[in-house]
């Protein structure tokens with residue numbers, strides 16, 4: 121991350137001058153560049169205040185979700201790895217991809233809490249206040265073409281995504297994933313905190329959190345309402361950056 125990219129963010133956020141003052145370090149983290157990828161893991165600061173995603177996601181939900189739920193996944197992941205120094209230099213995506221090599225005693229903890237950590241890190245990084253970085257807008261260029269060719273139209277894709285998230289039984293995630301190489305897109309749901317990294321050849325363009333803790337205070341049992349409203353804070357610019365990374369062989373966390 122350099123100054124030019126920070127400035128670009130500022131320009132993209134024209135009309136919301138305060139965004140630059142919020143947390144420039146957090147902006148870097150939100151792009152996935154600076155967050156620690158190895159043990160000990162720590163909570164990535166957000167690129168926006170907890171109330172910035174109102175009215176789609178209320179401030180209290182954001183605050184609890186970020187500082188309590190996500191922090192707990194990180195604390196539990198660090199605790200599981202504490203006595204296993206051989207894994208301290210292993211990036212989190214490699215830990216999940218190579219889960220079978222993790223000792224059985226901590227394998228479930230790494231799967232659940234490591235998955236919880238990467239899922240939430242991705243989740244914060246693809247959201248922006250409505251209107252900022254094309255949040256609530258429409259994808260452009262190659263990303264738009266990929267969605268249209270795979271799903272027919274953006275609206276058809278959104279309907280299928282919301283339907284998949286609504287039908288997911290219990291707690292879990294709904295993702296739009298890309299197959300690196302072909303960039304073929306598909307919708308994937310995973311139970312609990314299972315990460316897309318658990319299977320080879322998967323990379324997430326974005327995902328939405330279908331745990332009740334993500335929406336219950338405002339939407340109660342109406343998960344579909346939450347999923348539909350969430351398009352208002354999904355930054356298609358952030359998704360396009362991940363699309364580009366995957367296309368060029370990098371796997372965004």
Ligand code: MN
Pocket residue numbers: 185189240329331333334
């Ligand atoms: Mn969550």
